[in-house]
Amino acid sequence: MxxxxxxxxxxxxxxxxxxxxxxxxxxxxxxYADKREVLFAGSALLRERLVSGLEGAPPSAPPIEAVAGALQAAAAVFDERREQARQRQRVITANAELQERELVKLASLATAMREALRLRGVSEPAAGLAAEAGIAVFKVAFERWIDSVGERGMGAFILEGLAGLESLMAGGRP
Amino acid sequence: MxxxxxxxxxxxxxxxxxxxxxxxxxxxxxxYADKREVLFAGSALLRERLVSGLEGAPPSAPPIEAVAGALQAAAAVFDERREQARQRQRVITANAELQERELVKLASLATAMREALRLRGVSEPAAGLAAEAGIAVFKVAFERWIDSVGERGMGAFILEGLAGLESLMAGGRP
DNA sequence: GGCTTGATGACAGTTGCTGACATCGAGGGT
DNA sequence: ACCCTCGATGTCAGCAACTGTCATCAAGCC
Structure with missing residues (x-):
């Protein structure tokens, strides 16, 4: 670093x-498998949080709520290391190869969520859709959180993103 | 190839x-910028279809409907070259580096859609959310289309995906 | 004291990728 | 017809990421 x-x-x-x-x-x-991996070794923690967030949700909760809870659990990881996250992201956004790897990590998070949803009894294609949509919300929220100036936690951006996507899918015109 | x-x-x-x-x-x-790019040169066509699909949607249409139309326009590209798409995908799924590049291409499609949505007057974060959600639906639909046996067009999977995501975001439990 | 075992060093080799310069063929102007 | 430019290609040297192989070494174990 x-x-x-x-x-x-x-x-x-x-x-x-x-x-x-x-x-x-x-x-x-x-x-490290390759030169890039140094920057992404910590993503295992994120996956654990997401998965245990899904496992911890009440069995009766609908998929989207379970995903929402998991995203909140993951968001907390970032709030704890705000400055470090920004520094890291600066390095990543400055280089195309690193952005590639970041996408891979996000995709692996989506896969992990997908499998955890399957274990909750969610069937395909709903599990895949919920996982991918969750990651989509996560991406947008993270970007907004990084660019934000105040002390606002990432969880707030996640909530906004979920609400926004819900409105969009219902045919809303924001 | x-x-x-x-x-x-x-x-x-x-x-x-x-x-x-x-x-x-x-x-x-x-x-070709690198060894991988040979397999992804065609993705420019996909981007054009998506963007012109968004530009061609009636100005009054809500974002999600514009995205739906764009995805349908892109899906047609695949139906025309079903066997070629499968062969290509076989090579890609067999190699991690190629999957990385595929994710990059998908991300660039999301960015293109996002900008096209902004030009339609959709503001952030809705534009980003709609674009990412659209790509999420696209990914799931493509995977299902590739694995499907019949002559079913990819557009049908897109429609199913959109409906599924809509239901999920409304708190549905499929 | 000898033994295994896991981590590290040493070293050579392959391959993706780049910079610098030479070459060559097709058109364009005179 | 002659030259001239220019874009595409060839040639060559070189860097740096990554890998296979074998030697070394220190820690613990019997």
């Missing part, structure tokens, strides 16, 4: 990263 | 592709 911040992602070679960490290039690749 | 089909994506080197095409490796990279 230091090096990525100092000279940018592309201008940083793996050899430099390894040297700064007091290791060999080869050893770096034993810990 | 021949080589990717014969021996798989990773086992095919750019040198081989260039030789098969009667060109040099260097010339290959003058036409």
């Amino acid at each position: 230091e090096l990525y911040g100092e000279r940018g992602y592309e201008q940083t070679t793996v050899t430099e990263i390894a040297k700064r960490a007091g290791l060999t290039e080869r050893t770096f690749f034993r810990h | 021949e080589l990717y089909g014969e021996r798989g994506y990773e086992q095919t080197t750019v040198t081989e592709i260039a030789k098969r095409a009667g060109l040099t490796e260097r010339t290959f990279f003058r036409h």
